[in-house]
Amino acid sequence: MRGRTAGNRSAALSQSLASWVCTKGSIALAWAAISALALSWTAANAASTATMDARLPLKPGPSRDTGHKDLLDSFLTCGKFRIEPMRLKLSRRSLVKTGAALGAASLAPFGLSQIIVPKRRVLRIGHITDVHIQPQGVARSRFRDCLRKIQEVNQVDLILNTGDSIMDSYSANEARTRDQWNSWREVVSTTVTAPMWSAIGNHDIWGWDKSGSGTTGNEPLWGKKWALQELGLPAPYYTQDINGWRVIALDSTSIRQGTSYHGRLDDAQFNWFSQVVRTTPPGMPILVMSHIPILAVSAFLDGNNESSGDWRVPAAWMHIDARRMKDLFHQSGQVKLCLSGHMHLRDQSDYNRTHYVCSGAVSGNWWGNGSYGETPPGYSVVDLYADGSYGWEYHTY
Numbered sequence: 001m002r003g004r005t006a007g008n009r010s011a012a013l014s015q016s017l018a019s020w021v022c023t024k025g026s027i028a029l030a031w032a033a034i035s036a037l038a039l040s041w042t043a044a045n046a047a048s049t050a051t052m053d054a055r056l057p058l059k060p061g062p063s064r065d066t067g068h069k070d071l072l073d074s075f076l077t078c079g080k081f082r083i084e085p086m087r088l089k090l091s092r093r094s095l096v097k098t099g100a101a102l103g104a105a106s107l108a109p110f111g112l113s114q115i116i117v118p119k120r121r122v123l124r125i126g127h128i129t130d131v132h133i134q135p136q137g138v139a140r141s142r143f144r145d146c147l148r149k150i151q152e153v154n155q156v157d158l159i160l161n162t163g164d165s166i167m168d169s170y171s172a173n174e175a176r177t178r179d180q181w182n183s184w185r186e187v188v189s190t191t192v193t194a195p196m197w198s199a200i201g202n203h204d205i206w207g208w209d210k211s212g213s214g215t216t217g218n219e220p221l222w223g224k225k226w227a228l229q230e231l232g233l234p235a236p237y238y239t240q241d242i243n244g245w246r247v248i249a250l251d252s253t254s255i256r257q258g259t260s261y262h263g264r265l266d267d268a269q270f271n272w273f274s275q276v277v278r279t280t281p282p283g284m285p286i287l288v289m290s291h292i293p294i295l296a297v298s299a300f301l302d303g304n305n306e307s308s309g310d311w312r313v314p315a316a317w318m319h320i321d322a323r324r325m326k327d328l329f330h331q332s333g334q335v336k337l338c339l340s341g342h343m344h345l346r347d348q349s350d351y352n353r354t355h356y357v358c359s360g361a362v363s364g365n366w367w368g369n370g371s372y373g374e375t376p377p378g379y380s381v382v383d384l385y386a387d388g389s390y391g392w393e394y395h396t397y
């Protein structure tokens, strides 16, 4: 009796839902509705006939199922779509299982499985990139504002910094480089209380432009050593596990020829990287952080890259060795998220279930007048979940 009353109420509710869904033309929600129906109907009918004509989910049971049948019919004929029902012979037990599977499977293609699968956040990250701090102008006070907001408003557990921490030391002399690192240290030491892990950006490398910087290459802190010291890094690339995730920090910038660089891991680093990915415990999700994006939509659109009639993306803007990295990710299946900066633009893409996020820039237009392209100065909040999924939001400050 209770079942029948509940069934009637459920049927009426479901019919209203179907009507709304059809009106709005939302296929995803319609699938959610019909999946919920399949689940409720199979549960309600667990005690009914053992074999039935399965014009799912609709067999008998007088008033209890009428609404469900009407709902399915109205859905099947909704809008431009008509889905022909299958005729199946199912046992009671298999019907219950089928209903549950149908519910889960039909939600999954629309990403709605998260509605019914509870997620557990294990880490909140504040992702900063391309700070480009310098003693002049608003850089120090604005960076301080940014860090305070990340920690006090967003309450992050960890800060990831993907490089270009200082304005430039690639072509700067020793005194200018020292001033910039002093500014970085002054702000970070007085503002940052959360742990901060960094990667090296191209502008953090001292003196690779020897003529511009006046260096010889024999200075004790030449190249990446100064940045390693200031950022407190154990090595240019490293890995660290935290709360069930593996974080891998890459050193994107390789010398190309003369004074130029490109985004590439040399063979030693790539072998190390491959080994770390392949030996990650099964089921442990991986986050990769790099200064230069491995893949980025923005790399196509920053500049007139199609002016020749073909798309041409400079190797200094996006990893030229992206192909072998995506092969590695595909084989592994555990690399869920790659965070980067460098472009000063905000984008997000997904290739073979690895997600790539380029997080704008704290400095925006290098501390000039606000936005770079369409992207305002900002930072990202990245939530990591125990199931390997993540959430990403870009914030101004």
Ligand SMILES: [Fe+2]
Pocket: 130, 132, 164, 203, 342, 343, 344
């Ligand atoms: Fe930058």
